[in-house]
Each structure stands twice: as structure tokens, then as C-alpha cells.
Amino acid sequence: MTGRFRHGLVVGKFYPPHAGHHALVEAAAARCAAVTVVVAPSRRESIPLDLRLDWLREVHAGTPWVRFVGRHDDHPVDYADPAVWDLHCAVFADALGGEPVDAVFSSEAYGEELARRFGAVAVDVDPERRAAPVSGTAVRADPAAHWRWLSPPVRAWLVRRVVVVGAESTGTTTMARALARRFGAAWVPEYGRELTGRKLAVLRRSRPEATVFDVTWDRDDFVEVVREQQAAEDATARVGGPLLICDTDARATAVWEERYLGSSSAEVRAAARRPALYLLTDHEGVPFADDGLRDGEHLRAWMTGRFRAELAGCGVPVVELRGAHEERLATAVAAVETVLAAGWSFADPVLPADPTAYSKLAS
Incomplete structure (x- = not known):
């Protein structure tokens, strides 16, 4: 049909x-x-629902004649029961507003x-899934394996974020870069350092x-740091893989704000x-390298x-990194691998009473 x-x-x-x-x-x-689209x-x-x-x-957004309407449908799923069909269709009819x-376009039986x-x-429409060999069930079971089939906003929501924090010259940036290389992941540098450099450059003009x-x-500076840091993080999360390494975050910025103000x-x-993991770089055994932007x-x-103390009660796993760089990196890699191995957790949807119902409908 082409009409x-x-x-x-x-x-x-x-x-x-x-x-x-x-x-x-x-x-x-x-x-x-x-x-x-209901x-x-x-x-x-x-x-x-609102997020979906x-x-x-x-x-x-490029097809404004397509509207998306959300309705919760908590009814059981039984394709052999006309009364259950009536319940679902009432939900869809309500969404259509008369x-x-x-x-009706569908890839299902x-x-x-x-x-x-x-x-x-x-x-x-492509009932055999040849054009896009993916399903919601497959994505929920292993998002990383089906990452290429997900749109940028879904990737940003699902990505596992690992945040590296620590005092000045304790190797946070070195660790973030090393982890990104080790896992082939994207990483987000520290905006506060960039802002420090800009402020100093302005001062040196006069x-x-x-x-x-x-x-x-001042207070506005730290609000800016959080805003720009999160914007960069979110932009990177939309285009990267299932793991994102972040050099600082809002909790770390709060500590820096306390330090200065x-x-x-x-x-x-x-x-x-709430990222998936915090890595805290200890200062012990790490020489202080004065690069002109450090003062603490x-x-x-x-x-x-x-x-x-800040991270202790945040509800996110925290792993402290100590020793030489190689030891720290090994500890960090093991912690990140644990996060990735844990996978993602989704609540099960309401499933059909008869798992063969699809095939029966198609026969």
C-alpha cells in the first residue's frame, strides 16, 4: 500500500x-x-512516562503532525480475552480524545x-525486525550491547557516570584520562580549572x-561551574558510550565553594x-605540582x-585511591568493572498471560 x-x-x-x-x-x-502515538x-x-x-x-521534532500522548495502562495483558482487549482499547481511545x-501502524502481531x-x-512495519534488529526486552537486558540503537537522550539517561574527585594535585585529571583510555570511554574535564585560568588571564591584562x-x-562563580560542568557532562553523555568518566561534579564543587567562601x-x-561511582584520590604520597593555577x-x-565526609552519606559507592599511580589505576579499573558488571536494573513490564499469544495471533 502506498496511499x-x-x-x-x-x-x-x-x-x-x-x-x-x-x-x-x-x-x-x-x-x-x-x-x-500513544x-x-x-x-x-x-x-x-513523562520522560519517555x-x-x-x-x-x-521534525514531524510536527505526529503527536505523543501518554496514558498509564495497568491492565493485564491477555490477547485471548476480549474483555481485556476492551480495557486496553478504552485507554487508547481516551488518549485519542474521540x-x-x-x-494502525505496528510491528507486533x-x-x-x-x-x-x-x-x-x-x-x-518491519515485523521481522530486519531494519532494526532490536527490542525493548533486549535493550533492558543489556543496554550496552544495543547502545547503537538508542537515541541521544536515552543514552544520556542510561549512561554509567563515574566521578573522580580529590584535592589539588592528587591526580584526578590523570586518573580520569587513564580510565577513559582503559575503557575506550569519553571523559569530561574540570570546568572550574578553565574558569580559574580565564579569571587569572583577565587580572593579568591590568x-x-x-x-x-x-x-x-563569589557564589555566582560556583553556580556557573556547576551549570557548565553538568552541561558538558550531559552533552558528552548523549554522544558517547555506556560509560562516562567525569573529572569533578556538583558535590565536589560544594567542597571547593566551602574552601573559598x-x-x-x-x-x-x-x-x-547520583552517579554510579565516586573515586576519591588521596593526597598522601602525591607530590604537589604547582602549575600556576593551584593555590592549596x-x-x-x-x-x-x-x-x-561529603561523599560518605550520599548513597553512592565510594572507592578511595591510594599508593602509586599504577596501584590507584588498578583499584579504579576494578571498581569501574564492578559497576559495569552489575548492569542495569529495570522493573518488569506487565507481560502476556500466554507467552505464545503473539504467534497465535499471527497464525
Whole structure:
């Protein structure tokens, strides 16, 4: 069929959205004047409905005649029970807002029955998954193995973030780079260091003799550091692989704010996230290297203690790195491998009462 339909319907859980889902939506968009995509997960699932809608709207922003509507559907799944079909179709009809549809696009065997119940034409789209050999079940089982089928916002949400923190000249950047090389991962450098360099350069325009000890800080500076650090982190997470190495974060910035201003602000603290792992570089045994942007050799022990205390109650695993660089790297690699081996955890969706129901519908 090559005709154009007035209003197409796509229904799914999109748990999470992947390339197969996007191809389905694109197929409907190419053949319909308008498309309604009903995102209908159960409440037991572990990706919020609103987040799925945001992801889908971003990816399909170029087809404004496609609208995405969310409804929770907590009904059981039984393709052999007409009463259960009625319950699900009532959810989908409510999402449609009374608008009739003349085509139902699906890659699943239930598409034909769904179309019949809406008095529409059933349009199969790549039911054998040849164009995009992926499924939501496969992604949930092993996101890393199916990473190429995920869109940037989904990648950013799923990525495992490992944050390296520590006092000045304790090897945080060296460790972040080394881990990135070891795992073939992207890493995000420290924005605060960049800002320090810029502040010093501004001072030296009028005072060539100025040093880093002349640089001053205020609350807005630390808010800027958090904002720019997270923006860089999120941008990198969208285009990188399933592991992201971060050289500092908002919790570390709060410690630096305390170091310079005597306390940390509520705004900086509120920006704290929950990465998969913290790596804390100890200062013991690491010579202080004065590169012109460092001013806290005398505070390294205090800062290590503050980082240790700050991270202790954050609910994220913390591994301290001690000894020579090789020993630290081995400890860090083992910790990151543990994180990756743990995989991802998703709540199970509501499954069909009869696991062979799909094949029965197709027969």
C-alpha cells in the first residue's frame, strides 16, 4: 500500500524508545496527514512516562503532525480475552480524545486485531525486525550491547557516570584520562580549572604580575561551574558510550565553594546528582605540582577529609585511591568493572498471560 491516510495510530510502551520504535513512528508519519502515538506503560515500570514522552518528542521534532500522548495502562495483558482487549482499547481511545483513526501502524502481531477494533487498516512495519534488529526486552537486558540503537537522550539517561574527585594535585585529571583510555570511554574535564585560568588571564591584562592567589570567587562563580560542568557532562553523555568518566561534579564543587567562601550554597548543593561511582584520590604520597593555577597545597589534607565526609552519606559507592599511580589505576579499573558488571536494573513490564499469544495471533 502506498496511499496516504488521514489519521494513523501507533501504540506502545517504548520501554525504552529505540531505533525500531523510531522507524515505526517515521513510517506512520510518512503515510499519514496526522499521527497519534500513544505511550502506554504500566506504573510498575521504572522509566517515568513523562520522560519517555520527552525523548520521543525530541527525536521526532521534525514531524510536527505526529503527536505523543501518554496514558498509564495497568491492565493485564491477555490477547485471548476480549474483555481485556476492551480495557486496553478504552485507554487508547481516551488518549485519542474521540478522534477516529483509519490506520494502525505496528510491528507486533497484535496490530491486526487492534486495527480491527478501531475500524482501521492494519499496516505492518518491519515485523521481522530486519531494519532494526532490536527490542525493548533486549535493550533492558543489556543496554550496552544495543547502545547503537538508542537515541541521544536515552543514552544520556542510561549512561554509567563515574566521578573522580580529590584535592589539588592528587591526580584526578590523570586518573580520569587513564580510565577513559582503559575503557575506550569519553571523559569530561574540570570546568572550574578553565574558569580559574580565564579569571587569572583577565587580572593579568591590568596587572601582569597577578598570580592565582589574587583570583577571587563569589557564589555566582560556583553556580556557573556547576551549570557548565553538568552541561558538558550531559552533552558528552548523549554522544558517547555506556560509560562516562567525569573529572569533578556538583558535590565536589560544594567542597571547593566551602574552601573559598567558608560555606556551600543551597543552589550548588541542590544540583548534586547520583552517579554510579565516586573515586576519591588521596593526597598522601602525591607530590604537589604547582602549575600556576593551584593555590592549596597547605589544604590538601583538609580537602581530602572534606571529600571523604561529603561523599560518605550520599548513597553512592565510594572507592578511595591510594599508593602509586599504577596501584590507584588498578583499584579504579576494578571498581569501574564492578559497576559495569552489575548492569542495569529495570522493573518488569506487565507481560502476556500466554507467552505464545503473539504467534497465535499471527497464525
